[in-house]
Amino acid sequence: MKSRKLMLILPLFLLVLSLVIAPAFAQSPVIKIGILGPFTGPAASVGQEQLNWAKLAVADFNEATGWSVELVEADTQLDPAIAVTASESLIADADVYGVVGPAGSQEVSAVAQMFADASLAHISGSATDPALTAEGNTTFFRTVPTDAVQGPSDANFIYNVLGLTKLFVIDDQSSYAVGLADQAEEAFIAAGGEIIGRESVQQDDGDFSSLVTLIDASGAEAIFFPGQIASQGALIARQIVEQGSDLIFVGADGMQNVDDFITGSAGATEGAYVSSFAPDVRGVATSADIMNRYIEQYDDNFTSFGPPTYAATLVVLEAVQRAADSGNLSREAVRDEVAATNQELSVLGIPIAFDENGDVLGASFYMFQVVGDAFVLVPSGPEMMPEATPEATEEG
Amino acid sequence: MDAFLAQLPQQIINGLTLGAVYALIALGYSMVYGVLQMLNFAHGDVYMIGAFIGYGVMVALIPEGAPLITPVFIIILMLLVAMLGCGLLGVAIEQFAYRPLRNSPRLAPLISALGVSFFLQNAVQLTLTAEFRNYQTELLIPPGAGFDFGDTRLPMTRALVIVITIILMIVLQYLVRRTKLGKAMRAVAIDREAAAMMGVDVDRVIIATFFIGSALAGAAGVLTGIVFTRVWHFMGFTAGLKGFTAAVVGGIGNIPGAMLGGFLLGMTESFAVGFISPTYRDVIAFVVLVIVLLVRPRGLLGARIPQKV
Numbered sequence: 030m031k032s033r034k035l036m037l038i039l040p041l042f043l044l045v046l047s048l049v050i051a052p053a054f055a056q057s058p059v060i061k062i063g064i065l066g067p068f069t070g071p072a073a074s075v076g077q078e079q080l081n082w083a084k085l086a087v088a089d090f091n092e093a094t095g096w097s098v099e100l101v102e103a104d105t106q107l108d109p110a111i112a113v114t115a116s117e118s119l120i121a122d123a124d125v126y127g128v129v130g131p132a133g134s135q136e137v138s139a140v141a142q143m144f145a146d147a148s149l150a151h152i153s154g155s156a157t158d159p160a161l162t163a164e165g166n167t168t169f170f171r172t173v174p175t176d177a178v179q180g181p182s183d184a185n186f187i188y189n190v191l192g193l194t195k196l197f198v199i200d201d202q203s204s205y206a207v208g209l210a211d212q213a214e215e216a217f218i219a220a221g222g223e224i225i226g227r228e229s230v231q232q233d234d235g236d237f238s239s240l241v242t243l244i245d246a247s248g249a250e251a252i253f254f255p256g257q258i259a260s261q262g263a264l265i266a267r268q269i270v271e272q273g274s275d276l277i278f279v280g281a282d283g284m285q286n287v288d289d290f291i292t293g294s295a296g297a298t299e300g301a302y303v304s305s306f307a308p309d310v311r312g313v314a315t316s317a318d319i320m321n322r323y324i325e326q327y328d329d330n331f332t333s334f335g336p337p338t339y340a341a342t343l344v345v346l347e348a349v350q351r352a353a354d355s356g357n358l359s360r361e362a363v364r365d366e367v368a369a370t371n372q373e374l375s376v377l378g379i380p381i382a383f384d385e386n387g388d389v390l391g392a393s394f395y396m397f398q399v400v401g402d403a404f405v406l407v408p409s410g411p412e413m414m415p416e417a418t419p420e421a422t423e424e425g
Numbered sequence: 426m427d428a429f430l431a432q433l434p435q436q437i438i439n440g441l442t443l444g445a446v447y448a449l450i451a452l453g454y455s456m457v458y459g460v461l462q463m464l465n466f467a468h469g470d471v472y473m474i475g476a477f478i479g480y481g482v483m484v485a486l487i488p489e490g491a492p493l494i495t496p497v498f499i500i501i502l503m504l505l506v507a508m509l510g511c512g513l514l515g516v517a518i519e520q521f522a523y524r525p526l527r528n529s530p531r532l533a534p535l536i537s538a539l540g541v542s543f544f545l546q547n548a549v550q551l552t553l554t555a556e557f558r559n560y561q562t563e564l565l566i567p568p569g570a571g572f573d574f575g576d577t578r579l580p581m582t583r584a585l586v587i588v589i590t591i592i593l594m595i596v597l598q599y600l601v602r603r604t605k606l607g608k609a610m611r612a613v614a615i616d617r618e619a620a621a622m623m624g625v626d627v628d629r630v631i632i633a634t635f636f637i638g639s640a641l642a643g644a645a646g647v648l649t650g651i652v653f654t655r656v657w658h659f660m661g662f663t664a665g666l667k668g669f670t671a672a673v674v675g676g677i678g679n680i681p682g683a684m685l686g687g688f689l690l691g692m693t694e695s696f697a698v699g700f701i702s703p704t705y706r707d708v709i710a711f712v713v714l715v716i717v718l719l720v721r722p723r724g725l726l727g728a729r730i731p732q733k734v
Contacts, residue, residue, distance in 0.1 A: 228703040233663050236653050238439040239698035246432045260557040260655055267654060270568060271580050272435065293559040293655075295568070 063119035065130035070106035086342035109139035127345035134158035154338035170387040180212025197249035209255040255281035263294035313378035434577035444691025445590035449645035450668025451683035453638030459678035467541035469665015475646025508640035515639025560650040676727025
């Protein structure tokens with residue numbers, strides 16, 4: 030009998046105890062945000078860089094507000110199936126109010142519905158597939174523009190800024206390259222340019238000399254090759270030089286790889302252009318402080334994959350802060366606050382606000398030129414200085 | 426027509442370079458088939474290994490961006506080491522993967538060859554990663570070097586590839602036509618058992634065949650590196666397929682046929698890109714080859730193979 034009484038009393042005691050103690054904890058609630066990225070696996074260098082920028086953003090935020098937000102890491106290895114399990118663990122943690130990532134478009138598409146069901150906002154700093162926001166997700170946002178912006182940006186850059194009117198377009202038969210090439214072609218014709226030819230190569234091709242001969246003889250002034258294999262772009266550039274041609278090479282974000290595209294070309298890509306979904310923050314004066322802190326704490330070898338994740342992390346943190354300030358810290362409230370984001374100046378040098386689909390407003394692709402052993406932001410890009418465009422059009 | 430004439434000489438140069446590489450690979454296929462009647466599908470990967478050996482020699486001799494010795498010697502050394510390495514690799518492959526199956530049904534060594542091919546690709550990927558490597562050809566041969574004929578340019582690298590290929594072919598022809606080993610090889614190709622009964626050491630001939638064929642693939646790998654610069658673990662797959670095709674078109678088992686087939690394939694691809702459609706390059710090239718085989722089912726120079734009873 031006694032033991033049965035004890036069994037009744039003990040849980041009751043614990044219940045009362047927890048009711049008494051809980052408010053004491055509630056005064057400093059645990060607030061966490063998650064980050065999904067490929068921290069290991071084939072894209073680990075991208076994932077680690079994004080993680081470091083996110084850590085820096087959390088540290089900056091905590092220092093500015095006196096809060097102690099925790100960053101929960103969930104590794105996706107760039108694999109949609111692993112991203113699903115990683116997302117489940119973040120969704121199951123009730124202290125997580127917002128998530129940064131995932132990094133890749135295929136991962137976002139695998140986990141978006143889970144986050145929508147959990148009303149948990151997630152913001153990617155690198156997923157650029159236009160379809161992701163076209164499906165009408167309510168919880169997915171991104172701080173980078175989509176590839177639907179990239180093709181037309183590249184075409185306008187070639188026509189308006191470089192003043193070239195005859196373009197030869199090559200794709201590598203990947204859905205990424207074909208889509209970009211189609212959009213660029215359309216925009217280039219709309220701008221008034223002429224497409225001299227459009228051809229496909231294969232991703233395992235090891236020689237483009239016949240193609241370069243053909244293009245050189247076709248009267249085209251530039252090649253637009255939005256391929257995924259940067260070293261193929263480098264070989265095309267090499268063979269342009271080898272044949273004594275003066276064709277100008279323009280690539281897309283797949284080419285932005287220093288080892289394969291610049292070092293691997295032995296100088297042949299000098300002066301070539303590539304587009305990227307983020308500016309080089311090295312050229313953004315207002316971000317110098319953040320960049321210096323990053324270089325000090327991590328390394329100075331960062332790419333354009335990192336800073337958009339810093340921006341995404343800050344969007345989540347500020348939404349959490351606004352929700353908490355209004356006295357209603359919940360996942361739904363944070364999601365609404367993310368949607369209402371209105372940053373006047375982000376680390377990317379541009380304001381951040383989202384349209385109703387979660388795409389960042391007014392973001393554009395940026396053109397880089399190979400100078401020495403680096404990609405240098407082209408300052409007169411049409412999107413960077415919109416007022417310069419009409420003038421350039423007249424010249425072209 | 427003007428566009429055609431403007432491109433023609435350059436496309437011939439492009440086609441000859443590509444064809445030289447195909448021909449060197451085709452030779453190995455053809456020689457092994459001639460002696461053993463088996464398709465050595467690991468041959469493309471031996472070529473890949475050759476490209477990597479050449480790359481290793483180059484990196485070792487150009488440590489800080491400045492060649493240690495005269496570039497000419499570096500190129501010769503790259504070729505020799507790669508040919509020796511690939512030759513030994515070919516002999517080892519024969520020893521471990523094909524010899525135990527020599528008297529098995531003909532499908533068995535074919536499967537074994539595919540296994541060797543996967544093994545080599547994965548071994549390179551695991552040890553050297555899947556990254557693309559680039560030959561630093563520009564440090565050996567100045568990028569601007571070459572011969573100008575009006576608007577047409579024969580770069581020094583391409584001239585080198587074509588010349589070295591022709592030298593290797595002449596040496597090979599001499600070896601097969603004028604030496605005792607060559608005579609033994611031809612004897613084994615015609616009838617292995619009869620050759621053995623006449624006192625030919627068949628095993629030795631087969632080893633020599635694998636060594637020479639693989640060494641030529643190694644040379645092809647280095648020449649590819651010199652002229653096209655990129656090397657990676659999967660490069661042998663497509664190249665092997667093209668080399669095999671060239672061997673069949675030329676008449677598999679026939680050495681001059683393999684050379685002819687290689688140059689024909691390279692030239693066809695180059696002309697398909699330049700004058701018809703780059704996108705349909707492979708389709709056009711293979712249609713031409715199918716037509717060749719329809720007209721000459723045994724290949725261009727293929728001899729009537731006596732049926733063994």
